[in-house]
Amino acid sequence: MSEENMSEQESGFWGSEDTAETAARLSRSISGSILKELPQGLSEPQLKRLKKELLASLEKEMVLESRRVIRLFLEEEERLQKHTEKKRRIKELLDESVERLSLNQRLQHMILFTCTIVLIITGLPIKFHEAPAAEFVIHLLGGPNITRILHRIGAVGLTLVGLYHLWYCMAFEEGRTNFGLLLPTLRDAKNFLHQIGYFLGLKEDRPLFDRFSYIEKFDYWAVYWGMVVMITSGYILWFMEKAINQFGKVAYDIAREAHSDEGLLATLAIIIWHFYNVHFNPKKFPGSLTWWHGRIPLEEFREEHPLDYERWLETQDQAEVDPIWPGQEPDGSADGSVALSKNAGPKGGRTS
């Protein structure tokens, strides 16, 4: 009988929609086994009627059973889906990251650094033309004619992203807010002194930074200075005939000197300062990926930008109440991880 049950279940499970063939096959095998078990001596019509009744009841049962199985299957599917969804959300919360840079900001940064890298690679060999590496790079890129063109492409890109940024700072709500937060304040000077004190061991704790620390503000405004110097002098060099005709060769000489010197200063500042802060710093090594996905780990967020973190927490409390913390739902499958996040994550601590 167990075999029959299985075949019934299977047929109900898999063949519920085209039952005709399956039913015929089933009825044949059932009638065969019944005939074996039935007492001998029943007349032909009796036998026929009995078979008919039995078949009818079995068919009914089969349909009911197949429906039940389908329902069970769908329920299980749903449960699994819910489970993975929950796991994903838990993982997200375990990663504990929040968006720090919007897509717009990230794209601006990517275009900026792509152009800057092109400009540095094609520009530095001109400043250090005596170095063997300079000639190597120039010829690797296809000769001075090509690098000149590449440098100009980079220059146009840099100019456009610079102009767009100015527009972004004025026209976008996000731009205006962030620009406001980037303006240097007296607090930055205090924070700077506090930080130095902390480095030297005079203070026990780090200064509390807002969305942008004085380090990031320095980076931001250094780019302003660099862009103004490089773009102005760069276009004088590019359109040197017009510039000299207008202002005399001395204008060209000034532009040349400034372009060359500021180019080196910017390169060194990026390599030493910016790369230290986002790549080589022991805590960030081999590099933060915030520039790519825009997210910052919650822990880092809380530590490095505590004031902004507080602000973010307030908005989060208003926004949502998380339903899947343990205790609120009796599913133990993700217990370990959830428990950890509850302990480690400040958010979990607050909601439970």
Place this chain on the structure above:
Amino acid sequence: MTRSRAHSVAWKAGLALWGVIGFLSSVPARAQDDIRCLTCHGKPGFEKILPSGKRLELFVDPMRLRLSIHKERKCVDCHADVTEVPHPSIPEKVNCGRCHFLGNEVGAPQLERYAEYKNSAHGKALAEGNPKAPVCQDCHGDHFILPGSDSRSQVSHRNIPQTCGECHLEIYAQYQESVHGQALAKGVKDAPVCTDCHGEHNILKPQDKTSTVNPGTIVNTCSRCHAKVVIMEKYGVKAEQVATYRESFHGIANEFGMLKAANCASCHTAHQIFPEQDPRSSVNSRNIPYTCGKCHPGANANFAKGRIHLNPKDKSAGIVYWIALGFKILTLSTLIGLLIHILLDLYRRVKNRKQAPRHDEAEVVEKSQ
């Protein structure tokens, strides 16, 4: 006394006899042929009127011949095809290559130059059959050949421009007027003559990449003198002009093989080089718009406002010097500040790690669970 006097006379007589014997035995043997030749060719005014009406001078000054470097040679050593007198046909032009080739055994100097000539612009022209192409004699002379170190030589430093000017007349005139030509005329030994820039036997066309006056090599050629402080300071010319050129965009582009960029001669010209103050100079402020305009169309008088050979490290550069200095200070102070900040940050991190290793470990354990 008398005895000693007699002895002295006998000694002198013996010496004279030895001398005469020596003369008779050696010199005439060499001179015999020459004497035969000089019977006609030693007469001043010996000449022939060619069918074309051109006068061909056939006189050979025996005195000059005797002073030349070939004084040991017989006429027929060079004029090898002359076997009969009078000559049945006009003798061929002398081929110096009979002796002057690398590996010769007759005592001519063993020099690479003979081969260099063949590859030179002159040698190639000759090979192509150009009748005007100069051969050895055209520069070195025929019967009065002297080493270049001899001031009477046609190829001495002093005489080179004139020798080249035999054919390159226009350029010779330009050169004579130029600062280099004027200096040479005054007897300045450092003054460059044609061969100092163009080479001697290996003269190549400027279009040839290996030529010393090719755009790719001219800077090195000029800097052989103009980069040398010892030479330049004698004449009040700045030796740093070469360095400032090399630092300029022109110089850097030239260095990287972009030969359309200006080189020394693009602005200063090749042969009509004058001091900046000279109104004939291509780099005189009046001529700057024209000179710069050759490559920078539309250049106006403002191109002369400001130095061309500018050294930003020198105070004479004016505002550019101060800007360079300002950036130097800015760069150094910024980077020192940033580095100190970085080092302090690292210092504190290391200190934190040392002070509280337990905290770190606890964190790691917690995370691994």
